[in-house]
Amino acid sequence: MLVSLNWLKQYVNIDGIEPAELAEKITRSGIEVDAVIDRSQGMTNVVVGHVVSKEKHPDADKLNVCQVEVGVGDVRQIICGAPNVAAGQKVIVALPGARLPGGVKIKKAKMRGVESNGMICSLQELGVEGRTVPKAYADGIYVLPEDAVPGSDALELVGLRDIVLELGLTPNRSDALSMLGVAYEVAAILSDEVKLPEINYPTTAESAESYIKVSTAASDLNPLYAAKVVKNVKIAESPLWLQHYLMAAGIRPHNNVVDITNYILMEYGQPLHAFDYNSLNSNEIVVRLANEGEKIVTLDNQERTLNSHNLVITNGKEPVAVAGVMGGANSEVTSDTTTVVIEAAYFDGFSVRRTSKELGLRSDSSARFEKGVDPNRVLLAAERAAQLLSDLAGGEVLQGTVLVDQLDKTPTRVVVSPDFINARLGMKISLEEMLSILHRLQFDVEAANGLLIIDAPTRRQDINIEEDIVEEIARLYGYDEIPMTLPEGMGNVGGLTPYQAKRRVVRNVMEGAGLLQAVTYSLTSDELAQKFALKVEDTTKLLMPMSEERTTLRQSLIPHLIEAASYNVARKADSVALYEVGSVFLGKTSEELPYEEEHLAIVLTGKWVDNAWQGEKRNVDFFVAKGIVVALFDKLGLSDRVSFEKGSVDGLHPGQTATVLLDGEKVGVIGGLHPTERKKADLKETYVAELNLYAIINATTEALVYSPVPRFPEISRDIALELDRSKAAGEIERVIRGAGAKLLKEVKVFDVYEGEKIEAGKKSVAFSLTYFDPERTLTDEEVTNAHNKVLKALAESGAEVR
Template sequence: MFVSYKWLAEYVDLSGITPDELAEKITRSGIEVEGVDVLNEGMKGVVIGHVVEKEQHPDADKLNKCQVDLGDGELVQIICGAKNVDKGQKVAVATVGAVLPGNFKIKKAKLRGEVSNGMICSLQELGIESKLVAKEYSEGIFVFPSDVEVGKDALAQLNLDDAVLELGLTPNRSDALSMLGVAHEVAAILSREVKYPEISYDKSSEKASSEVSVKVDATEDNPLYIAKVIKNVTVAPSPLWMQTQLMAAGIRPHNNVVDITNFVLLEYGQPLHAFDYDRFGSKEVLVRRANDGEKIVTLDDQERTLTSDHLVITNGTEPVALAGVMGGANSEVQNDTKTILLESALFNGQRIRTASKDHGLRSEASARYEKGVDPNRVQAAAERAAQLISLYAGGEVLEGSVEVQSASFEPAVVQTTVEKVNRILGMNISAEEMKSIFDRLQFGVELDGSTLTVTVPTRRGDITIEEDLVEEVARLYGYDNIPTTLPVGQAIPGKLTSYQEKRRKVRRYLEGTGLYQAITYSLTSEEKAAKYALESAELTKLSLPMSEERSVLRLSLLPHLLDALRYNVARQIDQVALYEVSSVFLSQGKDTQPLEKERLSAAITGLWHSHSWQGEKKPVDFYVAKGIVDGLVSLLGLTNQIEYKQAKREGMHPGRTAEVYLGDKLVGFVGQIHPTVQKELDLNETYVFELSLEDLLTFDIEETRFEVIPRHPSITRDIALVVDKNVIAGDIEKVITEAGGKMLKDVSVFDLYEGDRLEEGKKSVAFSLRYFDPERTLTDEDVTKVHDKVLKAVEEKVNASLRG
């Protein structure tokens, strides 16, 4: 909702408060002001000029040489290329030295040899959007009415000395979709009064009921319909002040009749529609549901096929409007229109929403019907429009209205107590202060002891229950005035548990390695549910699934992560690294809630490093995925408790997969997706891991112990051991570590050889061993003694021999 500050000031006294200050107060009271647009910001030097003479430029067919009076008694020459410029017009002139939007400065210039002392402006050049400019001025300069005074500030005449507040309204605050609704809100905030427009006009001796009858078949969709008849109308441009107010609100001016209906829509929040009475086709208005297949040509000249879900206004036989959305072309107000049938009605919001959505037509009217209009303003809006049409279109309003009403509209009555309001808000607001707040909102309120009985005006349809009253008290009393208190108790609440802290560290670490967090569905298909699961369990099925693809709870996070990889790769994103921390669901039998266990999964494909300048590209491989797991394990202090074991798992590469054990317990796996699965998913080499995060984060670890930085040097010995090909390097490393005892600090593999220099079925694995004693410098004899024990152990336990 765009709210003109100057227009709003017509309904509520805004003296002493700037647009920015008002925006701040409105925001603090619960309606967000998304921005304040100062319409003439940065502009100056634009005045009203009178074109006294116009002649063709001697050296340019498309330019005109104009002599313009700027109000100082002298004529200035201005070269203008607009097609519609003419002698006698009053126009907006940017004088020499003027500044236009975009910091465009006007200077004295020569155009094809002729001096130009300024620029005659179009509305677009003054910062008004093209879509808001009336069609007659959309491709040329703007021409003021003849009664404006030459030399006056043109920006003020165009109401560009205004500020427009953009309200970001939530669906429940439909009352603020009108200037009067916003005025009520502002008046309550500022403790001021709302001034409604005075409605009075001369009525014809003829009665509206003699010219039209109204029948409503669809009473549930249309509980109130009011029709007025206005004769001898002269269709012409609307007054300049009305055009500028409509433009400030984001509506394009058309003619006086249409502009008045739009003006009242913005003023009262009540949509209106004006039919050409002589083109209507009968004296009967019939409101009904459309017939399936029935057609109507709307005002945008589009033929639309209707269904029985749509509500239409008809002349008894054929539709003349799609109710609440758009009128029909067959009854449109045109330049020769003399008699108007004015409609003001209350339509069911859901019915209007259906028609608007089905036909892709969203209008200012449909938006208000969808959110709800005030039923007690329907009549007032019709009377206000009749007054303005009488005043600015010369219309003769026939006496009375033709009205069909099938429901009553009573204000809601809601009760609460002072104690409950204060208990919910944690405050101590007095009963008198609460009553004052409801008085400022112009709600009816009775205070009986500590009980507040509030009669809510129909314009505030969002207030129906006790908690709504509490909210009104809170926002008008001021959220800033709600006291800040510290919790009281034996322990300070709000602290993360140890598990939560560790989980947060895990997320931070993974994102630091270059992985992006993904969130996927917990529901999956029976085919995918058990793939890559760490634990086998029966599937937990939904009783009423949305589809087969979302029919059971998952046992693994990886299937959906792989789907996410495939989705991205299919869109030419060939480097994808995702992780997810979420739950899997293990069935515990029928009629028992499944057990949730938290898992950590990741899936990576494409290049891991790419330095185009250095020509270095490193695709992801097993050691990248395992390295991420190693870093995670180290972060959690579990390095000495974790062991990797070669494994074969369904859906995983048989030679590039390892299971992860925490002590003797399987807590995850890491490896490459099986090539056949990769092919099915149209993926290149893809590496994944899934870990039981719950087991990793709840494992008890010893407190970190710090050691003194060693003063004595270490000694390194390298050995190459020949073993059978089926012997696992990790098993050899375990034997070396046990035999080396306390003196052996580090063991690492640095080479693997298989070739023709070894016997068939053998391989050579090279290890680097580092010996160290923190208390003294080791001698060769000390190291040799321990090293010999290592060599003897590997010979006996894994049948290894030193490679010569």
């Protein structure tokens, strides 16, 4: 709900309070203000101009040279390309030095050699949304009324000196879907009164009943239907104040009749509809259920096929409107309309919601009927419409209202004790304070026999039970006044479980390595659900998915991380490093629910190091991804139990994929994205990894033992081995470690060579071996003996020492 403060001032006094302060008070009282929007957007130097003359630009067919008076005796030459500019118009002019939305600054300029001293503006150039601009001015400049004074403030004239509050309403607060509803709320907050519109207008001697008759064949769905008839209406543009209130509320102005119905929709929260009386081709209105398969062309020029449970308004023969949703094109108000029938009705919310959903047609009217309108405002809204049609359209209102009324307008009564309220809130609010709050809310209340007897106004259809009154008292008294207390028995201070603590370590490692956390959807498409999965199980699908891309619970985190990387790269973020900790969903438990398993996934693309000053650049590669995984296992105390094997996963490069093993069991995968997958995602070289975090964190670890700094020296020996190219270095490392026994402390690969100086199909892998005994200095003989055992084991494995 968009609330113009200039409009709100018509009903409640908000002078002297800053918009930001008012927004804070409204938020603290229970209705969240999502945004405070300054419609002027800091614009300056925007004035009214009078187009004195217009001539074609000598060197441009679509440009015009205009002489524009922007003040007494101040005529400026301005080049304008708008198709609707004409001599004699009053227009909006941004003078040199003006600042417009989007950081646009207006300067003197030459256009095709002709000087221009400003800009004639459209509403869109002033920051008004195109969907709310009147269609007559949607593709050109905005033309002001003839009485606009050149040089005066154009922003004031077009309603842009205004602040709009955007309210984020919850479904129960349908009363705030109207300006009067918001006024009641603000008045309660500020302890002020609400000024309701005064309704008074002349009527003719003729009776509305002589023009139209009303009947309903579905009184359960339409218990109240009222029709007023207004003759001799003159269709024209609405006055500026009405147009700009509507635009501030996000509604496009059309003509004075339609605008009046929309104005009252926003003012009272009561949808109205205007029929062209002559187009009805009947002197009766019948409300009934549609015939199965019956058709109607609605105001959006779409043909709709109706079901037998859809409520329609008819002229006794054919539908002229879908009740509560949208009118029909066959009775639309046009420029030729002279007599108008105003419909004000109460429609069942469930029926409107069902029809709206089936027809795929939502409107401001249907949104309000669905949530429930105030039954006591239906007839008031009709009277207000008659008044405005008389004032703004020159209409002659016929006497009386043609009415079918079986609607119960009795307010809901709630009886609650002050003790009940205080017990629920844990507070001690006095009876006088409670009564004051309820009176500020304009609830009829009586205190008797220790009870509060409350008749909630019908505009507040969310007030039904005792707890609703508790909430009203609490939010107006102030949620921040509720004392903070701990529940009884809370003697122990909470803390993280071991699993949570380790999960936090995982995140710290990822972020310490420079990765940013991503949070992606748990739902994916059926095609991607099992892609890159460590384990493939039965998938879980939604019965009613919102889209084809969100039908199935995922079994891998990698696909959505690749999407996130692609999204960022497409927006010029050339280097992306992301990680996600989240659940995958595998098969079903004994309770027929999907089994959740927490995983960690990473995606890397672009540069890993980019120090331009030192001229140092390094792209991500397989070993960067592997290094991050190794660092994680090291931090978790599992580095001596993890190993890597060559792996194969659909979608990953066959020569750059490794399976991660913990105690010999598969817990993850690391790999480069296959070129075909990179092409689909429009990515350069990209590497991914996914680990079964649940298995890794739950792996038992030995208690951390600290060793003193060694007093004895280490001895290193290097070996260069000639191996088949298909032989994995990890396999050879395991042979070395197995043969080195207790003296071998560390084994590292420090060189791999494949080239001319080695036999085809072979490679040279160099290892550095470190021998050490913490209790003594090793002798050369001991090291040689241990090293010879390693060499013997290598020879038996087929490795040849170079």
